Amino acid sequence: MIPSEMEPLQVYNILSAAVQPRPIAFVSTVGSDGIANLAPFSFFMLGGSNPPSLMISPTLNRNLSEKDTLANIRETGEFVVNTVHREMVDGMNRTSAALPRNEDEWEVSGFNRLPSSIVSPSRVAESLVSLECKLFQVVDHGQFAGSARYIIGEIVAIHIQSQAFANGAIISENLRLVSRMGGPDYLDTATLDYFQLPRP
């Protein structure tokens, strides 16, 4: 199959089902107007550890506008990546709706805020791990709906809740992270249960 000869939606469906399971970055940002935003991204990966860095890609919207998360990060240069476990999926999913930029998505999510130590956006109190990030670079690739906007962030602070941390290390099974599979499918890495979450 040659992607350039296919319908963009089919390319998305095939690639997002082929590259799985994908971790979920639940990203907290604030705009220069002070309005806070939360949104999940599974085009997400760790990039390095010295200096520690990661990548998320909010793709261009159908009307070619940039997602609020990206707009906020361009404005302020800061964001927090929070992890998602099974009990958090409904609140996380609600924030993936296309909401107006001036709507505070914390209210929609039902999650609680904790202050970050270095960056301005709050971290999610329910998440077992939160990574405070400062923008290193945005790489624009393409000018179409679905084109990548690679946000590379340097991780400047790490928060781990005590139930997931012992003797200087993370207890992986206690994180109970949820992964994104193809379409509406998710995997609970604690139980290896598949479940579905229709988009709002």
Ligand SMILES: Cc1cc2nc3c(=O)[nH]c(=O)nc-3n(C[C@H](O)[C@H](O)[C@H](O)COP(=O)(O)O)c2cc1C
């Ligand atoms: C689990 C999950 C993963 C998602 N991953 C991505 C992604 O990697 N890139 C993307 O552009 N949108 C992704 N979305 C959709 C965004 O969350 C959605 O477009 C959201 O409205 C963006 O919010 P914002 O405009 O407030 O930044 C995902 C949605 C869900 C539920």
